[in-house]
Amino acid sequence: MATGATSSGQLLYVLLILIVGGMMAFTLLQRRQAQRQRAALQSSLQPGDRVVTLGGIVGRVASVEGDRVRVVVADGVELELVRWGIGQRLDG
Numbered sequence: 001m002a003t004g005a006t007s008s009g010q011l012l013y014v015l016l017i018l019i020v021g022g023m024m025a026f027t028l029l030q031r032r033q034a035q036r037q038r039a040a041l042q043s044s045l046q047p048g049d050r051v052v053t054l055g056g057i058v059g060r061v062a063s064v065e066g067d068r069v070r071v072v073v074a075d076g077v078e079l080e081l082v083r084w085g086i087g088q089r090l091d092g
Contacts, residue, residue, distance in 0.1 A: 042083040045069055050090040053081060058090070 045051070049061045051071060059073035069086060071079045 038084075038087075041089055042086055045083065045086060045089075051086050052088040052090060053079075053085050054087040055085075 045061055045064050047061050047063055050058070051061055052058050053071065057071070057073055057079070059071035059079065062070040062072045062078060064070075064083075067083050069081050069083055071081060071086075073079055
């Protein structure tokens with residue numbers, strides 16, 4: 001009887017490790033996919049694109065020069081950001 005209890009305890013332990021490992025792998029894959037998508041967005045920015053910064057500011061890309069992006073947020077108000085400061089492109 002002790003052998004049966006020990007083997008089921010070990011099985012439970014192995015299953016727990018597999019579940020936690022699977023969750024960690026899934027999280028890592030999701031993070032890498034999000035990083036790839038963000039990098040693709042940031043490398044494809046064009047003047048005229050409507051964007052949202054990581055700080056939540058909405059504007060339109062005025063120019064892209066190297067790793068810098070100028071975003072117009074209001075008449076006469078222009079921000080200079082690094083590319084990684086752009087979080088999202090808006091449609092239309």
